[in-house]
Amino acid sequence: MGLDALRIDKKITFYLAIFLPILAVGLAGCGVDAPQNTFAPAGEVAEKQRTIFYMAMWPAVAILIGVWLVLVMALIRYRRRPGRPLPKQVHGNPVLEVAWTLAPLALLLGLAVPMVATVFDLGRNPKAEALRIRVIGHQWVWEFQYPTIMDEKGKPLTILGTPDRPPELHLPVGREIALEITSGDVIHSFWVPRLGGKMDAIPGRFNHMWLVINEPGVYPGQCAEFCGLLHADMRLIVVAHEEEDFQRWAQEMLARQSKGGG
Amino acid sequence: MATVSQPVSVLEALRRVRQEAATYRGIWSWIATVDHKRIGILYGVTAFIFLLAGGIEALLIRLQLATPNGDVVSPEVYNQLFTMHGTTMIFLVVMPMASAFFNLLVPLQIGARDVAFPRLNAFSYWTFLMGGLLLHASVLAGGAPNGGWFGYAPLTEFPYNPGHGIDFWAMGLQILGISSMASAFNFIVTILNMRAPGMSLFRMPVFTWMTLATAFLIILAMPAIAVALFQLEFDRLFGANFFNPVKGGTPLLWQHLFWIFGHPEVYILILPVMGIISEVLPTFSQKPLFGYPFVVFSGIAIAFMSFGVWAHHMYTTGLGPIANAAFGVSTILIAVPTGVKIFNWLATLWGGNISLRAPLLFAVGFIAMFVIGGLTGVTHSMVPSDYQQQDSYYVVAHFHQVLFGGAIFGIFAGIYYWFPKFTGRLLNEKLAQLHFWLMLVGFNLTFQPMMILGLMGMPRRIYTYPQGMGWDEWNMLATIGSFVIALSILVFMANVVVSLRRGEEAGADPWDGRTLEWSIPSPPPPYNFRRIPVVRARDDFWHRKYVEGPGGRPVPVVAGGAYEKHGHQEDEEHIHLPSPSYFPLICSLGLPIFALGFIFKDYALVAAGAVVILYGIYGWALEPATEG
Numbered sequence: 001m002g003l004d005a006l007r008i009d010k011k012i013t014f015y016l017a018i019f020l021p022i023l024a025v026g027l028a029g030c031g032v033d034a035p036q037n038t039f040a041p042a043g044e045v046a047e048k049q050r051t052i053f054y055m056a057m058w059p060a061v062a063i064l065i066g067v068w069l070v071l072v073m074a075l076i077r078y079r080r081r082p083g084r085p086l087p088k089q090v091h092g093n094p095v096l097e098v099a100w101t102l103a104p105l106a107l108l109l110g111l112a113v114p115m116v117a118t119v120f121d122l123g124r125n126p127k128a129e130a131l132r133i134r135v136i137g138h139q140w141v142w143e144f145q146y147p148t149i150m151d152e153k154g155k156p157l158t159i160l161g162t163p164d165r166p167p168e169l170h171l172p173v174g175r176e177i178a179l180e181i182t183s184g185d186v187i188h189s190f191w192v193p194r195l196g197g198k199m200d201a202i203p204g205r206f207n208h209m210w211l212v213i214n215e216p217g218v219y220p221g222q223c224a225e226f227c228g229l230l231h232a233d234m235r236l237i238v239v240a241h242e243e244e245d246f247q248r249w250a251q252e253m254l255a256r257q258s259k260g261g262g
Numbered sequence: 263m264a265t266v267s268q269p270v271s272v273l274e275a276l277r278r279v280r281q282e283a284a285t286y287r288g289i290w291s292w293i294a295t296v297d298h299k300r301i302g303i304l305y306g307v308t309a310f311i312f313l314l315a316g317g318i319e320a321l322l323i324r325l326q327l328a329t330p331n332g333d334v335v336s337p338e339v340y341n342q343l344f345t346m347h348g349t350t351m352i353f354l355v356v357m358p359m360a361s362a363f364f365n366l367l368v369p370l371q372i373g374a375r376d377v378a379f380p381r382l383n384a385f386s387y388w389t390f391l392m393g394g395l396l397l398h399a400s401v402l403a404g405g406a407p408n409g410g411w412f413g414y415a416p417l418t419e420f421p422y423n424p425g426h427g428i429d430f431w432a433m434g435l436q437i438l439g440i441s442s443m444a445s446a447f448n449f450i451v452t453i454l455n456m457r458a459p460g461m462s463l464f465r466m467p468v469f470t471w472m473t474l475a476t477a478f479l480i481i482l483a484m485p486a487i488a489v490a491l492f493q494l495e496f497d498r499l500f501g502a503n504f505f506n507p508v509k510g511g512t513p514l515l516w517q518h519l520f521w522i523f524g525h526p527e528v529y530i531l532i533l534p535v536m537g538i539i540s541e542v543l544p545t546f547s548q549k550p551l552f553g554y555p556f557v558v559f560s561g562i563a564i565a566f567m568s569f570g571v572w573a574h575h576m577y578t579t580g581l582g583p584i585a586n587a588a589f590g591v592s593t594i595l596i597a598v599p600t601g602v603k604i605f606n607w608l609a610t611l612w613g614g615n616i617s618l619r620a621p622l623l624f625a626v627g628f629i630a631m632f633v634i635g636g637l638t639g640v641t642h643s644m645v646p647s648d649y650q651q652q653d654s655y656y657v658v659a660h661f662h663q664v665l666f667g668g669a670i671f672g673i674f675a676g677i678y679y680w681f682p683k684f685t686g687r688l689l690n691e692k693l694a695q696l697h698f699w700l701m702l703v704g705f706n707l708t709f710q711p712m713m714i715l716g717l718m719g720m721p722r723r724i725y726t727y728p729q730g731m732g733w734d735e736w737n738m739l740a741t742i743g744s745f746v747i748a749l750s751i752l753v754f755m756a757n758v759v760v761s762l763r764r765g766e767e768a769g770a771d772p773w774d775g776r777t778l779e780w781s782i783p784s785p786p787p788p789y790n791f792r793r794i795p796v797v798r799a800r801d802d803f804w805h806r807k808y809v810e811g812p813g814g815r816p817v818p819v820v821a822g823g824a825y826e827k828h829g830h831q832e833d834e835e836h837i838h839l840p841s842p843s844y845f846p847l848i849c850s851l852g853l854p855i856f857a858l859g860f861i862f863k864d865y866a867l868v869a870a871g872a873v874v875i876l877y878g879i880y881g882w883a884l885e886p887a888t889e890g
Contacts, residue, residue: 033732034718034719034731034732034733035719035730035731035732036718036719036720036731037717037718037719037732038650038717038718038719039717039718046650048646049646049647049649049650050647050650052644052645052646052647053641053644053647053650053651055644056640056641056643056644056647057641060637060638060640060641061637063633063637064633064634064637067604067608067629067630067633068630068633070608070612071608071611071626071629071630074608074611074612074614074616075611075616075618075626078547078611078612078613078614078615078616079616079618080615080616080617080618084615085815086548086615086808086815086816087547087548087549087613087614087615087815088549088613088813088814088815089549089550089810089814089815089816090549090550090552090609090613090814091550091552091553091554092552092553092554092555092556092606092609093552093553093609094553096609097553097556097602097605097606100601100602100605101556101598101601101602104597104598104601105595105598108594108595108597108598108640109594111594111640111644112590112591112594115587115590115594115644115645115646116587116590116591118645118646119583119586119587119590119645119646120583120587122583122646122649123582123583123586124583139422181580185416185422186414186416186417186422187414187416187417187513189578189652189653191653191719191721193650193719194719196649196650197578197646197647197648197649197650197651197652198578198649198650198652198653199578199580199649200578200579200580202507202513202514202579202580203416203507203508203513204507204508204512204513205507205514205580207579207580208580222721222724223721224578224652224653224654224721225414225653226341226409226410226414226417226653226722226723227417228341228417228422228423229337229338229341230337231341231723231724231725232337232724232725232726232727
C-alpha cells in the first residue's frame, strides 16, 4: 500500500514538473507590471519581433506537449510488469522516419519565410525624414547626441548620464527614429525592450537601427552586452513625447546647453 | 663518486616505483597508468570535483540575485564567478565527463584491449588536469578571469583588463585544447582501426558513433579558438593589434573565431550524451534502437551543420540583413536532425518493455528537458525574435535546458547505467530515484523562471537589478531551485559512498545489456577481453542471448548466453598489455610552467617549461613499448 502511495506521489511530481514550464510561459504574457517586458511592446519594431516570436513559440509549445504526451503514454502503457513477454524487436520504419524528417523541415521552412521578410524589413535603411540619434556607449554610461538639433556653435544637443543617474533619451512618438550606435571603449548593446530588440555598440563602427514609438511614456532599458565591472548599472530611460512637446523639450535643453557654456 | 652513486639510487627508486605501477595496486599505479578504464575513472572523478566547484559558483550567483540590490558578493567577484562558472562547466565538467565515458566505454564497445595510443591517452588526462589547475591558480595571482566564458575583445584586451586573470584563462583554455585534440585523434584512430573482427561501422554501438563524430568536431573546431586565443595573448603580452580598433584592429574578428569554435562546441558537449541516451533506451526497453541508421546519420548531419551556424550568436552585431537571414535559415535547419533523434528515441520506447530504473528515468528526463532546449533554440534562430532574446536570461534558460536538462541528465543516466560495470556494484535504487526527482524539480524551478525573466527584459551577466522590474519573485524561485539541485547532488554523492561499500553485487550483466561491455566481468579485467570477440550482428551480445522467434519476438538461447569467465592464469600471461609510463605526466607538467612563464613574462620559466616538455617527449619516444 505504502509503495502505491509513493508511486502516485511520484506521478504528481512528474506532472507538476511537466506543466510548470507551460504555466510559466503563460504567466509571462500577463506580467504587465514589468517595465522591460517584451510582451508589452510600445513600438512598431517590438511588435514585429513579438509576432515572429509567437510564430515560433506556439508551434513549439504544441510540439512540446505532443512529445511529452507520447513520452508519458509510452512510460505508462509499456511499463515493465511481471510476466510480460519480451517485446517485438522493431528495428525501424523508414517511411515513418522520412515523414518525421520532412514534416519538421516543411514547418521550419514555412517559418523561415516570414522570418527572412522581417529581417529585411527591420534591416532596411531608415526613412529620410527620420530623426537621427547618435548613441555612444561608454563604460558605464550612455551618451546620446541629436545631430540635427544644434546650438548656435554647431554643437549637437548632447545628453550624458552619470553613474548613479541613468540618462534620459527624449524622443517623439509616431516618427521614425534612426539610431546610429557606436562605442567609445568596449562593446555595449543598446536595448529598450518595449521599443525593440537590441543593437550592439561596437568601437570603430556604426551600427544602424530604426524605431517607431506608438505612444508617449517612459520606457527603461539597459546595456545588454557584458561590458565590465558595472555593466548592470549601465541603464537608460527613453521618454517619449508628442511631437510638439518633444520640440519644446529640445529647445529648452538647447538653451540650457548654450548657457552651460560650451 | 658520490655524485655517481646518487643518480644510481634515484634510478633504483624509480625502477621500484615503475614496478609498483605495473602491479595495479597503490597510488603509483594510478599515476603511471595507461589503462583506458583507469584513465576514464580519473577523468570522471576530476570532472565531478570541478562540477562541485562550478556548482558552488552557481549557488553564489543565485544567492546574489535572489533579491534586488543583493550584496552577497561585490560586482568584481560576481563577474569572476560567472566567468569561472561557465568556463568550468563547459571545459572542466561536461567535456571531460564525455571523455570519461569515451575512455571507459569505447574500447569495451568495439571489443578492443585498450585505445590505439595508451600513453597519449594518459597525456590527455594529465594535460586536462593541468589546464584546469592553471585556470584555478589565477585566484592566487590576483583574481580569477572576469571577462565571461566568451571573453569578448576588447573588454579582455590589456587596457580594459590589466590583471592576470584573462591570461590564465587564455593559457588554461589553450592547454585544455591540447588535451582535447590529443584525445580526439586517439579515439578516431582507435575507432577506425581497433574494432574487433566483424564489427563493421554499421554494427558499432551508437555511443561509439557519437564519440567518432565528436572527435572529428573537436579536431575541426579547436584550432579556431586556439588561433583566437593566440591573437588575444599577442595583443595582451606583446602589444599586437588584432582586436584593438584604435590601431586598426577588429573586435568582431574575435567573435567570428570564437563562435566558429563555440557553436560546434555545443555539439561537442551534447553528441556524446545523445550517444549515452541511445544506449540506455534500448536496454531498458528491451528493444533495439528505432532507426539506427537515421540516428547515426542525424548525428553526423548535426556535426556537419554545426559549422555553418556560428553567426547566430552575432545577430545583434550589425552583420546586416543578408548575413542574418542566411544564418537564420541554416540555424533553423539544424533543428531537423535534432528532431529526428527525439522522434526515434520516442519510437524506441514505444512498444517496449520499459524498466523504470534510474538510468531510464534520467534518459527520459533528458528527452523531456532537452526538447525544451531544442524548441527554445528554434525561437532564437528566428532572427527578429532573437534581437529581443540575445543576451537576456531567456538565453541562459535555453542553454541550460540543453546543457543541464540535456547533458547533465544524460551524464547521470550514463553514470547509473555503467557504474556497476566498472565498480562491480549497483548504485542504490531508492537514493537514485530520490536524486532524479529532486534534480528534475530543482532544475525546472531554477531554469523555467529564467525563461520568463529574459522575456521580461532581464539581461544576463548583471550583478544586480533594482526593485520594481517585476523580476523579484522569479529570481527568488530560481534561487530556491538551485538549492534543490544542490541537495540532489548531495544525495548522489551519498549514494556513491554507500553503494561502493555495501551496494548490491552487479554481476557481468545486471541490465540485460546489448553491447559487448556487458559480456565481460564487472569490473573488467585489465585486458578487457580474454579472447577478442568475433562480432556477428549489431547489438552482438543481445544476439548471443536471444534469437528472434516467430513474429519478431526474442527467444532466449538455451545455453543461456555465454558470459566470459575469468580465464586461467596461463591464458592471461600471454595477453600483451602496454606498460605504465610516467612520461605523459612529465610532458603535461611542463605545459603550465611554460604558460606561467608567458603570463608573467619570465622567459627563464618559459625555458624551464620547454625543457620539461622536451624531456617528457624524449623519454616517451625512447621508452621501450613493453616491460622486458
